[in-house]
Amino acid sequence: MTEAAMTSGNGLSLRVHARRMLTETVCEFDLRRSDGGPLPAFEAGSSLIVQTPSSERRNYSLCNDDRERHRYVIAVKREATSRGGSRSMHDEAHEGVVFEVELARNGLRAGQGRRHLLVAGGIGITPMMSLLRRLARDPLNAFRLLYLARSRAEAPYAEELARMGLGNALTFHFSAEHGGRRLDVRPMLKDNGTGTHLYYCGPGRLMYSIGMSSIHWPRIHVHFEQFSSLAGTRAGDEAFTVKQASTGRIFEVGGNETILDSLRREGLKPEASCESGTCGKCRMTLVAGEADHRDMYLAPEDRPSSIMPCVSRSVGGAELELDF
Numbered sequence: 001m002t003e004a005a006m007t008s009g010n011g012l013s014l015r016v017h018a019r020r021m022l023t024e025t026v027c028e029f030d031l032r033r034s035d036g037g038p039l040p041a042f043e044a045g046s047s048l049i050v051q052t053p054s055s056e057r058r059n060y061s062l063c064n065d066d067r068e069r070h071r072y073v074i075a076v077k078r079e080a081t082s083r084g085g086s087r088s089m090h091d092e093a094h095e096g097v098v099f100e101v102e103l104a105r106n107g108l109r110a111g112q113g114r115r116h117l118l119v120a121g122g123i124g125i126t127p128m129m130s131l132l133r134r135l136a137r138d139p140l141n142a143f144r145l146l147y148l149a150r151s152r153a154e155a156p157y158a159e160e161l162a163r164m165g166l167g168n169a170l171t172f173h174f175s176a177e178h179g180g181r182r183l184d185v186r187p188m189l190k191d192n193g194t195g196t197h198l199y200y201c202g203p204g205r206l207m208y209s210i211g212m213s214s215i216h217w218p219r220i221h222v223h224f225e226q227f228s229s230l231a232g233t234r235a236g237d238e239a240f241t242v243k244q245a246s247t248g249r250i251f252e253v254g255g256n257e258t259i260l261d262s263l264r265r266e267g268l269k270p271e272a273s274c275e276s277g278t279c280g281k282c283r284m285t286l287v288a289g290e291a292d293h294r295d296m297y298l299a300p301e302d303r304p305s306s307i308m309p310c311v312s313r314s315v316g317g318a319e320l321e322l323d324f
């Protein structure tokens with residue numbers, strides 16, 4: 001890699017080489033170096049932190065084959081409630097636009113084993129794509145992908161998956177073709193006695209349902225990727241302050257920004273990766289105050305003394321004192 005392609009830290013400056021609409025609301029971006037040079041290798045299931053044209057940092061799953069070195073491919077759903085990230089990608093990341101990206105931690109690392117069950121809901125297919133390609137190229141792997149969406153037209157990569165020749169390993173369930181009925185995945189998760197690894201990603205309702213139904217599975221066999229429905233801010237969130245324990249410095253956190261956003265606005269560079277409350281990288285010690293925990297990482301016993309500032313906030317707008 002030449003110096004020209006690198007930015008500060010682990011960042012890269014990449015150009016939108018091509019983009020195409022996968023569905024009415026999901027756009028795929030093919031990102032490459034301007035000089036066509038090779039990119040750092042990535043692991044199947046991992047994701048990319050993108051600085052959108054509107055200068056927000058967003059985490060998107062890498063969808064292409066992990067053996068490819070000439071490009072990173074991501075797919076972005078335009079969220080109706082977008083505060084700017086996905087909207088900016090759709091409206092401003094045209095071909096030729098250059099922005100900063102950074103490889104994030106591995107989101108859905110393939111488990112040590114030969115049996116794999118993947119469940120994707122809608123845009124939740126994106127972290128499965130590179131993982132699936134990797135699993136499919138080893139004939140010793142037994143895997144199954146269950147892909148749930150409202151309709152084929154709203155299911156990104158449905159056609160590509162159908163062309164992959166996965167046979168019985170691929171099951172679609174389009175609720176529009178079943179009178180609007182969603183598939184009940186719970187019976188499939190009842191028995192975990194085969195050493196199967198479970199991977200899942202999708203809307204909150206699906207995440208909750210699978211999470212609860214697989215609670216008896218060994219934790220090392222369960223892998224999930226939480227999308228931004230849990231992340232960031234929600235309508236009605238209150239502003240609050242964060243006090244830095246070591247210095248007493250006060251940081252204002254607006255109602256439409258996260259603690260990490262606020263620290264960055266003030267010039268700090270807090271550790272973070274997924275920015276969706278799942279990886280654990282941004283963990284801080286909660287010294288005082290009551291946190292509104294929105295992550296899926298901390299165990300109940302850790303919550304009184306820790307916080308994930310990428311998603312969590314204060315209860316009722318009261319001050320939080322954090323060690324960072």
Ligand code: FES
Nearest residue numbers: 273275280282310
């Ligand atoms: S950055 Fe991953 S949990 Fe906060």
